[in-house]
Amino acid sequence: MGKVTIFCLSVSTVVLLITFGQGMGVLHGGAVAPHLGWALATLVSVLAANVLAMFHAAQSDRIIRALRAHIERGDSQPTP
Numbered sequence: 001m002g003k004v005t006i007f008c009l010s011v012s013t014v015v016l017l018i019t020f021g022q023g024m025g026v027l028h029g030g031a032v033a034p035h036l037g038w039a040l041a042t043l044v045s046v047l048a049a050n051v052l053a054m055f056h057a058a059q060s061d062r063i064i065r066a067l068r069a070h071i072e073r074g075d076s077q078p079t080p
Contacts, residue, residue, distance in 0.1 A: 005056045008049035015045045 019042040020036040 002056060005049070005052050008045070008052050010044070012049040013043040015042050018042075 012013045015038070019035070019038040022030070022038045026032055
């Protein structure tokens with residue numbers, strides 16, 4: 001799950017940088033329509049990456065709580 005989160009965050013960062021470049025082009029007299037398309041792609045990719053990161057953090061937190069409970073009990077087998 002961590003690799004998927006890192007991949008999504010990397011893709012959203014690349015799309016964000018492309019959108020920034022398109023926005024700078026608009027400021028220098030470029031076309032607005034391509035920038036709006038990249039801006040929408042940035043919004044969707046960043047939101048998707050953030051949702052995956054939150055899911056991954058929640059899953060990690062659950063695993064850490066289970067491990068701590070296992071250590072405190074001194075069980076030989078952790079419970080999922």
